[in-house]
Amino acid sequence: MEPASAKLIGAGLAAIGAGMAAIGVGNVFGSFLESALRNPGAADGQQGRLFIGFAAAELLGLLSFVVAMILIFVA
Amino acid sequence: MAAEQGKVDPMHQFTIEPLFGTDHWSIAGYSIPFTNSALWMALTTAVLLLFVVGGMKRELVPGRWQMAVEGFTGFIDNLLAANIGPAGKKYVPYIFSLFMFILFANLLGLLPLMLVGVHPFTPTSHFTVTGVLAIMSFAIVLIVGFARHGLHFFSLFVPHGTPWWLLWLIPIIELISFLVRPFSLALRLFVAMMAGHVLLEVLSSFVIDSANSGALWGTVVGLPSFLLMIAICALELLVAGIQAYVFALLTSLYLNDAENLH
Numbered sequence: 657m658e659p660a661s662a663k664l665i666g667a668g669l670a671a672i673g674a675g676m677a678a679i680g681v682g683n684v685f686g687s688f689l690e691s692a693l694r695n696p697g698a699a700d701g702q703q704g705r706l707f708i709g710f711a712a713a714e715l716l717g718l719l720s721f722v723v724a725m726i727l728i729f730v731a
Numbered sequence: 732m733a734a735e736q737g738k739v740d741p742m743h744q745f746t747i748e749p750l751f752g753t754d755h756w757s758i759a760g761y762s763i764p765f766t767n768s769a770l771w772m773a774l775t776t777a778v779l780l781l782f783v784v785g786g787m788k789r790e791l792v793p794g795r796w797q798m799a800v801e802g803f804t805g806f807i808d809n810l811l812a813a814n815i816g817p818a819g820k821k822y823v824p825y826i827f828s829l830f831m832f833i834l835f836a837n838l839l840g841l842l843p844l845m846l847v848g849v850h851p852f853t854p855t856s857h858f859t860v861t862g863v864l865a866i867m868s869f870a871i872v873l874i875v876g877f878a879r880h881g882l883h884f885f886s887l888f889v890p891h892g893t894p895w896w897l898l899w900l901i902p903i904i905e906l907i908s909f910l911v912r913p914f915s916l917a918l919r920l921f922v923a924m925m926a927g928h929v930l931l932e933v934l935s936s937f938v939i940d941s942a943n944s945g946a947l948w949g950t951v952v953g954l955p956s957f958l959l960m961i962a963i964c965a966l967e968l969l970v971a972g973i974q975a976y977v978f979a980l981l982t983s984l985y986l987n988d989a990e991n992l993h
Contacts, residue, residue: 704813704980711977715915718922729742 677717739936837971865917876989
C-alpha cells in the first residue's frame with residue numbers, strides 16, 4: 657500500500673475514536689440525568705463531578721482527532 | 732479561503748499572519764511581528780476589560796450590567812468554594828481572569844465578522860496559546876504546593892490507603908497522571924475549538940460547492956448542510972462556554988490538590 661493512502665486510511669480509522677467518545681459523553685450525561693430525576697435535590701451539588709466526567713470522556717475522543725490531524729499534516 | 736480548484740481549505744483559517752512590524756522586530760533571531768493572533772488576544776482583553784469595568788460601579792442596587800459581572804464573579808466564587816473550600820478565596824481573581832479570557836476568546840472567534848470583511852481568529856484554537864494558559868495553571872499548582880507543604884507535597888503521589896505491596900507502582904502512575912495534566916488541559920481546549928471551526932468550514936464548503944454545481948445539488952446537499960451549519964453554530968456556542976468552564980473547573984481541582992493534598 658502507498659504510504660500516503662495508508663495515512664489517509666489511518667486518519668479515517670481514527671474517526672472511530674470520535675464516535676466512541678460520543679458514546680462515552682452520552683453515557684455521562686445520560687446517567688446523570690437518570691439519577692438527577694430520581695433525586696433532583698442532590699443534582700445541583702454534583703454538577704462539578706458531571707463536568708469532570710464529561711471532560712475525561714471527551715479528552716479521549718479529542719485525542720483521536722489529534723491522531724488524525726498528525727497523520728494528515730505531520731507524519 | 733483557498734481558491735485553487737474551487738476547493739475550500741479548512742485549515743486556512745488557522746494561519747497566523749503578521750499584520751505589521753515584520754522586518755525590524757526580532758529577539759535573538761526570532762521575528763516577533765504583531766500577528767492576527769496577538770490582535771485577537773488584545774481585542775479579547777479589551778472587550779473583557781470593558782465588560783468588567785462597566786460593571787464595577789459598586790452601586791447598592793445593581794443595574795443589569797453590574798448584575799451580569801457579579802453573576803460571573805459569584806459563579807467563580809461558588810466554584811472555588813465548592814472545590815477548594817475557604818482557602819480558595821484567594822484564587823478567585825486568577826480563575827475569573829482565566830475563565831473570562833477563554834470564554835471571550837472562544838465567543839469572539841465565533842462572530843460572523845466575515846460578513847463585513849474581517850476574518851475572525853480564535854486564539855484558543857492554537858496549542859501555543861492554550862499551552863501557555865495550562866502551564867500557568869500548572870506552575871501555580873507547583874508553587875503553591877511546594878510553598879505550603881514543602882517536600883511533603885510529594886505525598887500527593889501516595890494516596891491514602893495504598894497497600895504496602897503496591898508502593899512501587901502507585902507513585903509512578905500518580906506521577907504520570909500528574910505530569911500529563913497541563914498537556915490534557917491545553918489539548919482539550921485547543922482541539923475542541925479547532926474541531927468546531929474545521930467542521931463549520933467543511934460544511935460551508937459543502938454549501939458553496941453544491942450551490943455552484945446547480946440548483947438540484949444546491950437543494951439536495953447545500954440546503955441541509957446549511958441548516959446543519961446553523962445548528963452546529965448553536966452547538967459551538969455551548970462548547971465555547973463548556974470548555975471555558977471545564978478549564979476553570981479542572982484548574983480549581985488541581986489547586987485543591989496543592990492546597991489540601993488528598
